[in-house]
Amino acid sequence: MDVDVMTTALPLGDIGSLAARTQAAGFSGMLFTETGRTPYLNAAVASQAAPGLELSTGVAVAFPRSPFITAATAWELQEGTGGRFRLGLGTQVRTHVVRRYGTAFERPGPRLRDYVLAVKACFAAFRTGTLDHHGEFYNLDFITPQWSAGPIDAPDPKVDIAAVNPWMLRMAGEVADGVHVHPIGEPGYIARHVVPKVAEGAMKSGRLPSDIALIVPVMTIVGDTDEERAAERERVRFSMSFYGSTPNYAFIWDEAGFDGTTARIREKQKAGDVNGMAAQITDDHIATFATESTWDGLAAALADKYGDTASRVVLYNALGDPERFERYGEVARQLSQGGALGR
Incomplete structure (x- = not known):
């Protein structure tokens, strides 16, 4: 089980040192959320400050950016990380998309499905020189060498989406590479909805459920007193x-x-x-x-709760006190090395 630390996008001058600390502490990677600052530039700085760290957007808002712009940005980050970048996308909510970003929001689920396919078509175009995507919302069929990022020595970035309701979970299983489970997605919800719906979507596209990563943020309450x-x-x-x-x-x-x-x-x-x-x-x-534990018991508690379902666990509230951050990193190291899984 890989373990990431969650952070909002921060001033760029703060990211390099945080990335280096994250890697040294034992985390698998960093997940950057999008609020007032964009996650992509944070990921770029982190990729240079801590080579080998796995980085992802969790999640970047999709619709205000064209699929081509998003694909090109993800492509550069995939190259810069040596293949360790995951593109996490989400719809946000109508008020933000329409009134803050000034972008259309009609039928967000189908729109995001088409968006993911358009992004993947752009990835293919960077390798082949041919762009050919014709969907319900996006039509892309023009690219020239000077406007293409060109091939890279890494596989295409994985594209993950935030999904909560059954339709979105099935769609993720069908067209995405992973699902960002909601922070209040407790194990019962994951068992009732996430696992079976993602499996339905995967089968529809001829894939195995195990082909789709489940990325699960967890809120923890940890202390020895x-x-x-x-x-x-x-x-x-x-x-x-x-x-x-x-x-x-x-x-x-x-x-x-x-x-x-x-x-x-x-x-x-x-x-x-x-x-x-x-x-x-x-x-x-x-x-x-939430998951409540002493420090010595946290790795086992997380493994018991999420070991059978989560591909990646994202520690929601690991940042803050430096000493606690180091202790969370040791828990992450135990989980990523399998020591707490008993397997």
Whole structure:
């Protein structure tokens, strides 16, 4: 099991040292989210500061960038990392895409499916000189040598997508190389939805379910004293309330036995009550959706919980205190070397 550290995209001057620390600590790689800063430049700096580190976008917003621009950027990063880059894409939500990016959002699922195929067609064009993609949303059929990145001495980048609902999970299994599971994707949800739906999609395209990577972010509560774990638990509670406010994710809470969680969070959100939002996340929620452990037991706890499903585990809250970061790195090293799996 590979273990990455999750980080938002940071000022470029901060990334090189963080990448070097991440590699030295024992992590397999870094996953860059996209918020106010773009993940691609962060990945480029990290690739030069820590050669050999596996890098991915998790996830970059797809629609504001043309498939060709995204493909060309991923191609350069794949070359710069020596084949250790994964392109993670997502739709974002309508308000951001339309009102912040000024881009169309109609039928986001089918649009993302066509986008992934268009990106892969661009990869093929960089090798062959022929661009030929005609889909429902994107038509690409013109490329000349001076506008092509050309072949590289690495395989095509893997293209992963963020998927939550059953349709998107099936689509990921059909056309993508991996799935970014949602941060509140607890093991029951992964077993009920992610694994079978991805398998359905894989079979549709003549692939094995094992051909599609499952990339699972995990929220952890770690400490050797009750006080340490109590402080971590409150941070996780706030993170879960943020994610839990999205209506499309309500079914995940409901199916896990926490009916109405999203509605209660949204009621507090509309009132501007951030603390009230967090208060809707009970200790029972946290026990189901997070992993709590002592430091010595964390590797085994993660292996027991995700070892049969996850290709990569992404530690959601490893950054922060330098000492804790080093200890998380040792856990990552144990998992990547298989020592905690008992296999």
